Amino acid sequence: MKILFVLNNFYATGNGLSASARRTVQALRDAGEDVRVLSGPNQDPNGPQPEFLLPKFYFPIFQPIIDAHGYQFASSKKDIIEKAVRWADVVHLEEPFVLEIKTIRIARRLGKPITGTYHLHPENIFCSLAMGWWHGINSLMLKLWRDWVFNHCAFVQCPTQNVYERLQRYHFTSKLKVFSNGLIPDQCIRPAEMPADYLDCERPLKIVYIGRLSVEKDQPTLIEAIRHSAFANRIQLHFAGQGPKAKAYKKMAMKLYEDGLVKYKPVFGFYTRDELREIAAGADLCIHCATIEVEGLSIMEALQQAAVPVIAAGYHTGTSQFALDERSIFPEKDSKVLAAKMDWWLAHPQERWEQGKLYAQSMEQYDIALSAGTLIENFKEAVKTQ
DSSP: OEEEEEOSOTTOSSOHHHHHHHHHHHHHHHTTOEEEEEEOOOSSTTSOOOSEEOOEEOOTTTHHHHHHTTOOEEOOOHHHHHHHHHHOSEEEESOOSHHHHHHHHHHHHHTOOEEEEOOOOHHHHHGGGTOTTOHHHHHHHHHHHHHHTGGGSSEEEESSHHHHHHHHHTTOOSEEEEOOOOBOOOOOOSOSSOOTTTTOTTSOEEEEEESOOSGGGOHHHHHHHHTTOTTGGGEEEEEEOOOTTHHHHHHHHHHHHHTTSOSSOOEEEOOOHHHHHHHHHTOSEEEEOOSEESSOHHHHHHHHTTOOEEEEEBTEEOGGGGOSSGGGEEETTOHHHHHHHHHHHHHOHHHHHHHHHHHHHHGGGGBHHHHHHHHHHHHHHHHHHO
16 A cells, blocks of 8 residues: 655654654554655755655744744645655645645545544644634634645544544544554663662652643643652752753753752753653653643653653643553642642652553553554555545
8 A cells, every 4th residue: 555644844853743753654664555755855964855855845934933843844846746646545644734735635636535643733833922822713723724634534543532532522524533643662671670779868859851842841830840849859850852942941940959949950951762761761750741732752652661650631631641540640730739749759669660660561552563553454444435
Protein backbone atom coordinates (compact mmCIF):
# COMPACT_ATOMS: atom_id res chain seq x y z
CA MET A 1 0.00 0.00 0.00
CA LYS A 2 1.31 3.43 -0.98
CA ILE A 3 0.71 5.85 1.89
CA LEU A 4 1.30 9.61 1.61
CA PHE A 5 1.91 11.56 4.84
CA VAL A 6 1.15 15.28 4.52
CA LEU A 7 2.50 17.89 6.93
CA ASN A 8 4.28 21.24 6.73
CA ASN A 9 7.50 20.21 8.45
CA PHE A 10 8.40 16.56 8.83
CA TYR A 11 11.85 17.32 10.24
CA ALA A 12 11.18 19.95 12.93
CA THR A 13 13.09 19.36 16.18
CA GLY A 14 11.55 20.06 19.57
CA ASN A 15 8.07 19.70 18.09
CA GLY A 16 5.91 16.79 19.22
CA LEU A 17 3.78 16.64 16.07
CA SER A 18 6.77 16.26 13.76
CA ALA A 19 8.48 13.79 16.10
CA SER A 20 5.35 11.67 16.22
CA ALA A 21 5.00 11.75 12.42
CA ARG A 22 8.61 10.63 11.91
CA ARG A 23 8.18 7.73 14.31
CA THR A 24 4.88 6.66 12.77
CA VAL A 25 6.30 6.74 9.26
CA GLN A 26 9.24 4.59 10.33
CA ALA A 27 6.95 2.14 12.12
CA LEU A 28 4.80 1.81 8.99
CA ARG A 29 7.89 1.23 6.87
CA ASP A 30 9.11 -1.37 9.36
CA ALA A 31 5.74 -3.09 8.88
CA GLY A 32 6.45 -3.30 5.13
CA GLU A 33 4.37 -0.37 3.87
CA ASP A 34 5.54 2.06 1.16
CA VAL A 35 5.33 5.47 2.83
CA ARG A 36 6.38 8.80 1.33
CA VAL A 37 6.17 12.31 2.73
CA LEU A 38 4.87 15.60 1.28
CA SER A 39 6.50 18.34 3.35
CA GLY A 40 8.67 21.42 3.50
CA PRO A 41 12.47 21.09 3.61
CA ASN A 42 14.70 19.71 6.31
CA GLN A 43 16.62 22.72 7.64
CA ASP A 44 19.66 20.48 8.09
CA PRO A 45 21.30 20.56 4.63
CA ASN A 46 23.07 17.28 5.39
CA GLY A 47 19.93 15.52 6.55
CA PRO A 48 17.31 13.58 4.57
CA GLN A 49 14.62 15.40 2.61
CA PRO A 50 10.98 14.44 1.97
CA GLU A 51 10.21 12.48 -1.19
CA PHE A 52 7.87 15.28 -2.30
CA LEU A 53 9.66 18.49 -1.34
CA LEU A 54 7.77 21.79 -0.96
CA PRO A 55 9.51 25.17 -0.59
CA LYS A 56 9.48 26.84 2.82
CA PHE A 57 6.78 29.47 3.37
CA TYR A 58 7.68 32.58 5.37
CA PHE A 59 4.67 33.71 7.38
CA PRO A 60 4.33 37.51 7.48
CA ILE A 61 4.50 39.06 10.99
CA PHE A 62 4.26 35.73 12.83
CA GLN A 63 7.43 34.02 11.53
CA PRO A 64 9.50 34.79 14.68
CA ILE A 65 6.82 33.15 16.87
CA ILE A 66 6.72 30.13 14.56
CA ASP A 67 10.52 29.86 14.68
CA ALA A 68 10.46 30.05 18.49
CA HIS A 69 8.22 26.96 18.53
CA GLY A 70 10.70 25.10 16.34
CA TYR A 71 8.29 24.88 13.43
CA GLN A 72 7.90 26.07 9.83
CA PHE A 73 5.24 26.14 7.13
CA ALA A 74 5.54 24.92 3.55
CA SER A 75 4.35 26.58 0.37
CA SER A 76 1.39 24.75 -1.17
CA LYS A 77 2.63 24.23 -4.72
CA LYS A 78 -0.15 22.61 -6.68
CA ASP A 79 2.03 20.66 -9.14
CA ILE A 80 4.07 19.02 -6.37
CA ILE A 81 0.95 18.20 -4.33
CA GLU A 82 -0.75 16.65 -7.37
CA LYS A 83 2.32 14.54 -8.18
CA ALA A 84 2.37 13.24 -4.60
CA VAL A 85 -1.36 12.50 -4.48
CA ARG A 86 -1.32 10.71 -7.85
CA TRP A 87 1.37 8.39 -6.46
CA ALA A 88 -0.59 7.46 -3.35
CA ASP A 89 -3.21 4.83 -2.59
CA VAL A 90 -4.23 6.75 0.54
CA VAL A 91 -3.51 10.32 1.70
CA HIS A 92 -2.94 10.82 5.44
CA LEU A 93 -3.15 14.33 6.90
CA GLU A 94 -1.17 15.24 10.03
CA GLU A 95 -2.43 18.84 10.32
CA PRO A 96 -5.49 20.99 9.47
CA PHE A 97 -3.71 23.85 7.65
CA VAL A 98 -3.68 25.37 4.15
CA LEU A 99 -1.39 22.65 2.76
CA GLU A 100 -3.85 19.99 3.87
CA ILE A 101 -6.88 21.88 2.54
CA LYS A 102 -5.29 22.13 -0.91
CA THR A 103 -4.26 18.47 -0.75
CA ILE A 104 -7.86 17.49 0.02
CA ARG A 105 -9.15 19.32 -3.06
CA ILE A 106 -6.72 17.47 -5.31
CA ALA A 107 -7.26 14.09 -3.61
CA ARG A 108 -11.04 14.38 -3.98
CA ARG A 109 -10.69 15.29 -7.64
CA LEU A 110 -8.44 12.28 -8.21
CA GLY A 111 -10.65 9.95 -6.16
CA LYS A 112 -8.03 9.16 -3.51
CA PRO A 113 -9.15 8.26 0.04
CA ILE A 114 -8.19 10.73 2.77
CA THR A 115 -7.49 9.97 6.43
CA GLY A 116 -6.15 12.06 9.30
CA THR A 117 -4.72 12.28 12.80
CA TYR A 118 -5.83 14.98 15.24
CA HIS A 119 -2.54 16.24 16.68
CA LEU A 120 -3.27 19.70 18.08
CA HIS A 121 -6.05 21.91 19.41
CA PRO A 122 -6.71 25.47 18.18
CA GLU A 123 -5.60 26.63 21.63
CA ASN A 124 -2.11 25.29 20.90
CA ILE A 125 -1.85 28.01 18.27
CA PHE A 126 -3.74 30.85 19.92
CA CYS A 127 -1.93 30.55 23.27
CA SER A 128 1.13 32.02 21.56
CA LEU A 129 -0.99 35.02 20.53
CA ALA A 130 -2.40 35.55 24.04
CA MET A 131 -5.80 34.28 22.83
CA GLY A 132 -5.65 30.75 24.16
CA TRP A 133 -8.65 31.29 26.44
CA TRP A 134 -10.84 33.16 23.93
CA HIS A 135 -13.55 30.54 23.56
CA GLY A 136 -15.14 32.16 20.50
CA ILE A 137 -12.08 32.21 18.28
CA ASN A 138 -10.91 28.75 19.32
CA SER A 139 -14.37 27.29 18.80
CA LEU A 140 -14.65 28.91 15.38
CA MET A 141 -11.24 27.57 14.36
CA LEU A 142 -12.15 24.04 15.39
CA LYS A 143 -15.38 24.23 13.38
CA LEU A 144 -13.39 25.41 10.35
CA TRP A 145 -10.94 22.53 10.77
CA ARG A 146 -13.90 20.17 11.07
CA ASP A 147 -15.62 21.40 7.90
CA TRP A 148 -12.56 22.09 5.73
CA VAL A 149 -10.33 19.18 6.76
CA PHE A 150 -11.44 16.43 9.13
CA ASN A 151 -14.94 15.79 7.80
CA HIS A 152 -13.32 14.88 4.47
CA CYS A 153 -11.44 12.03 6.15
CA ALA A 154 -12.59 8.41 6.08
CA PHE A 155 -11.42 8.24 9.69
CA VAL A 156 -9.69 10.51 12.20
CA GLN A 157 -7.26 9.10 14.72
CA CYS A 158 -7.90 10.49 18.23
CA PRO A 159 -4.78 9.83 20.34
CA THR A 160 -6.71 10.06 23.64
CA GLN A 161 -10.25 9.69 24.92
CA ASN A 162 -10.22 13.41 25.77
CA VAL A 163 -9.76 14.26 22.08
CA TYR A 164 -12.50 11.85 21.04
CA GLU A 165 -14.96 13.45 23.43
CA ARG A 166 -14.13 16.95 22.26
CA LEU A 167 -14.58 16.09 18.59
CA GLN A 168 -17.87 14.39 19.40
CA ARG A 169 -19.08 17.56 21.12
CA TYR A 170 -18.30 19.45 17.91
CA HIS A 171 -20.26 16.94 15.81
CA PHE A 172 -17.45 15.67 13.60
CA THR A 173 -19.04 13.37 11.03
CA SER A 174 -15.99 11.28 10.10
CA LYS A 175 -15.30 8.03 11.94
CA LEU A 176 -13.40 8.80 15.16
CA LYS A 177 -10.94 6.08 16.19
CA VAL A 178 -9.24 6.24 19.61
CA PHE A 179 -5.68 4.88 19.68
CA SER A 180 -2.34 6.29 20.73
CA ASN A 181 0.32 7.69 18.43
CA GLY A 182 2.53 5.14 20.14
CA LEU A 183 5.95 4.94 21.75
CA ILE A 184 9.19 3.42 20.56
CA PRO A 185 9.60 0.50 22.99
CA ASP A 186 12.72 1.75 24.76
CA GLN A 187 14.24 -0.37 27.49
CA CYS A 188 13.89 1.06 30.98
CA ILE A 189 17.38 2.08 32.08
CA ARG A 190 16.48 2.81 35.72
CA PRO A 191 18.25 0.22 37.93
CA ALA A 192 16.18 -2.80 38.88
CA GLU A 193 17.20 -2.38 42.51
CA MET A 194 16.82 0.78 44.58
CA PRO A 195 20.18 2.63 44.89
CA ALA A 196 21.71 2.77 48.36
CA ASP A 197 21.34 6.55 48.60
CA TYR A 198 17.69 6.65 47.45
CA LEU A 199 16.43 6.89 51.04
CA ASP A 200 19.07 9.46 52.05
CA CYS A 201 17.23 12.37 53.70
CA GLU A 202 19.94 14.83 52.64
CA ARG A 203 20.26 14.16 48.92
CA PRO A 204 18.75 16.54 46.34
CA LEU A 205 15.30 15.59 45.06
CA LYS A 206 15.19 15.84 41.25
CA ILE A 207 11.92 17.28 39.94
CA VAL A 208 11.86 17.18 36.14
CA TYR A 209 9.58 18.85 33.58
CA ILE A 210 10.13 17.68 30.02
CA GLY A 211 8.34 19.82 27.43
CA ARG A 212 8.37 22.92 25.27
CA LEU A 213 8.71 26.17 27.21
CA SER A 214 5.43 27.72 26.13
CA VAL A 215 2.23 29.13 27.57
CA GLU A 216 0.11 25.99 27.22
CA LYS A 217 2.71 23.77 28.95
CA ASP A 218 2.26 25.97 32.05
CA GLN A 219 5.66 25.52 33.74
CA PRO A 220 4.82 28.48 36.07
CA THR A 221 2.39 26.27 38.01
CA LEU A 222 5.27 23.95 38.92
CA ILE A 223 7.50 26.89 39.84
CA GLU A 224 4.78 28.32 42.08
CA ALA A 225 4.16 24.88 43.64
CA ILE A 226 7.74 24.84 44.94
CA ARG A 227 6.83 27.82 47.13
CA HIS A 228 4.19 25.64 48.84
CA SER A 229 6.30 22.51 49.14
CA ALA A 230 7.63 21.22 52.46
CA PHE A 231 10.60 19.80 50.52
CA ALA A 232 11.54 23.06 48.75
CA ASN A 233 15.04 23.27 50.23
CA ARG A 234 15.89 19.82 48.85
CA ILE A 235 14.33 20.18 45.39
CA GLN A 236 16.48 20.47 42.27
CA LEU A 237 14.27 21.68 39.40
CA HIS A 238 15.21 20.53 35.90
CA PHE A 239 13.42 21.88 32.80
CA ALA A 240 14.17 19.96 29.60
CA GLY A 241 12.98 21.84 26.53
CA GLN A 242 13.07 25.03 24.51
CA GLY A 243 10.44 27.48 23.38
CA PRO A 244 9.18 31.06 23.22
CA LYS A 245 8.82 31.45 27.01
CA ALA A 246 12.33 30.26 27.84
CA LYS A 247 13.64 33.64 29.04
CA ALA A 248 10.58 34.40 31.19
CA TYR A 249 10.45 30.96 32.78
CA LYS A 250 14.17 30.94 33.56
CA LYS A 251 13.80 34.26 35.34
CA MET A 252 10.77 32.98 37.27
CA ALA A 253 12.55 29.79 38.36
CA MET A 254 15.75 31.60 39.33
CA LYS A 255 13.67 33.81 41.64
CA LEU A 256 13.14 30.74 43.84
CA TYR A 257 16.90 30.47 44.24
CA GLU A 258 17.42 34.20 44.72
CA ASP A 259 14.71 34.27 47.39
CA GLY A 260 16.39 31.42 49.22
CA LEU A 261 13.46 29.02 48.83
CA VAL A 262 15.64 26.44 47.08
CA LYS A 263 19.36 25.90 47.56
CA TYR A 264 19.94 24.35 44.14
CA LYS A 265 19.84 26.50 41.01
CA PRO A 266 17.18 25.39 38.50
CA VAL A 267 18.61 23.71 35.41
CA PHE A 268 17.42 24.44 31.88
CA GLY A 269 18.54 22.63 28.74
CA PHE A 270 17.61 21.08 25.41
CA TYR A 271 18.59 17.44 25.08
CA THR A 272 18.83 14.49 22.73
CA ARG A 273 16.42 11.61 23.11
CA ASP A 274 19.05 9.45 24.84
CA GLU A 275 19.85 12.28 27.24
CA LEU A 276 16.16 12.66 28.06
CA ARG A 277 15.99 8.98 28.92
CA GLU A 278 18.85 9.45 31.40
CA ILE A 279 17.19 12.51 32.93
CA ALA A 280 13.82 10.75 33.31
CA ALA A 281 15.43 7.61 34.75
CA GLY A 282 17.16 9.74 37.40
CA ALA A 283 14.12 11.82 38.31
CA ASP A 284 12.34 11.56 41.65
CA LEU A 285 9.21 12.97 40.00
CA CYS A 286 8.23 14.08 36.51
CA ILE A 287 5.65 16.87 36.43
CA HIS A 288 3.31 17.69 33.56
CA CYS A 289 1.24 20.86 33.98
CA ALA A 290 0.04 21.35 30.39
CA THR A 291 -3.45 22.83 30.04
CA ILE A 292 -3.65 22.13 26.30
CA GLU A 293 -2.37 18.68 25.34
CA VAL A 294 -3.64 16.09 22.86
CA GLU A 295 -1.57 13.21 24.22
CA GLY A 296 1.78 14.08 25.84
CA LEU A 297 4.58 12.10 24.22
CA SER A 298 7.24 13.58 26.50
CA ILE A 299 5.67 12.41 29.76
CA MET A 300 4.88 9.01 28.25
CA GLU A 301 8.54 8.54 27.41
CA ALA A 302 9.46 9.55 30.97
CA LEU A 303 7.05 6.93 32.34
CA GLN A 304 8.85 4.31 30.25
CA GLN A 305 11.88 5.06 32.44
CA ALA A 306 9.94 4.31 35.65
CA ALA A 307 9.45 7.97 36.53
CA VAL A 308 6.48 8.71 38.77
CA PRO A 309 4.39 11.58 37.36
CA VAL A 310 2.08 14.23 38.70
CA ILE A 311 -0.13 15.29 35.78
CA ALA A 312 -2.59 18.15 35.30
CA ALA A 313 -6.19 17.18 34.59
CA GLY A 314 -8.24 19.67 32.59
CA TYR A 315 -10.86 20.19 29.91
CA HIS A 316 -8.41 20.29 26.97
CA THR A 317 -5.69 17.92 28.11
CA GLY A 318 -5.78 14.16 27.69
CA THR A 319 -2.50 13.31 29.43
CA SER A 320 -3.99 12.52 32.83
CA GLN A 321 -5.39 9.27 31.39
CA PHE A 322 -1.88 7.84 31.81
CA ALA A 323 -1.93 8.34 35.60
CA LEU A 324 -2.42 5.07 37.47
CA ASP A 325 -4.31 6.67 40.37
CA GLU A 326 -5.38 9.97 41.92
CA ARG A 327 -2.05 10.43 43.68
CA SER A 328 -0.59 11.42 40.31
CA ILE A 329 -3.34 13.83 39.20
CA PHE A 330 -3.98 17.45 40.15
CA PRO A 331 -6.42 20.10 38.83
CA GLU A 332 -4.79 22.23 36.15
CA LYS A 333 -3.19 25.47 37.37
CA ASP A 334 -3.68 24.53 41.05
CA SER A 335 -0.16 24.95 42.44
CA LYS A 336 -1.16 24.17 46.04
CA VAL A 337 -2.68 20.81 45.17
CA LEU A 338 0.31 20.06 42.94
CA ALA A 339 2.62 20.82 45.88
CA ALA A 340 0.63 18.54 48.16
CA LYS A 341 0.77 15.67 45.62
CA MET A 342 4.50 16.14 45.12
CA ASP A 343 5.09 16.25 48.88
CA TRP A 344 3.22 12.98 49.41
CA TRP A 345 5.37 11.18 46.86
CA LEU A 346 8.58 12.76 48.13
CA ALA A 347 7.71 11.71 51.69
CA HIS A 348 7.18 8.09 50.58
CA PRO A 349 10.28 7.05 48.61
CA GLN A 350 9.66 3.30 48.92
CA GLU A 351 6.16 3.61 47.44
CA ARG A 352 7.53 5.96 44.78
CA TRP A 353 10.17 3.45 43.69
CA GLU A 354 7.66 0.60 43.43
CA GLN A 355 5.11 2.78 41.61
CA GLY A 356 7.75 3.74 39.07
CA LYS A 357 8.04 0.09 38.04
CA LEU A 358 4.29 -0.06 37.48
CA TYR A 359 4.41 3.05 35.32
CA ALA A 360 7.13 1.53 33.14
CA GLN A 361 5.00 -1.58 32.68
CA SER A 362 1.89 0.48 31.90
CA MET A 363 3.59 2.02 28.86
CA GLU A 364 4.10 -1.35 27.16
CA GLN A 365 0.54 -1.22 25.79
CA TYR A 366 1.46 1.89 23.76
CA ASP A 367 4.10 0.19 21.60
CA ILE A 368 4.21 2.12 18.32
CA ALA A 369 4.12 -1.14 16.35
CA LEU A 370 0.60 -1.71 17.70
CA SER A 371 -0.44 1.82 16.70
CA ALA A 372 1.03 1.33 13.22
CA GLY A 373 -0.88 -1.93 12.85
CA THR A 374 -4.13 -0.18 13.75
CA LEU A 375 -3.38 2.57 11.24
CA ILE A 376 -2.72 0.01 8.50
CA GLU A 377 -6.03 -1.75 9.10
CA ASN A 378 -7.86 1.58 8.93
CA PHE A 379 -5.96 2.62 5.78
CA LYS A 380 -7.02 -0.64 4.12
CA GLU A 381 -10.63 -0.03 5.08
CA ALA A 382 -10.48 3.53 3.69
CA VAL A 383 -9.09 2.29 0.36
CA LYS A 384 -11.65 -0.52 0.15
CA THR A 385 -14.62 1.76 0.78
CA GLN A 386 -13.48 4.68 -1.42
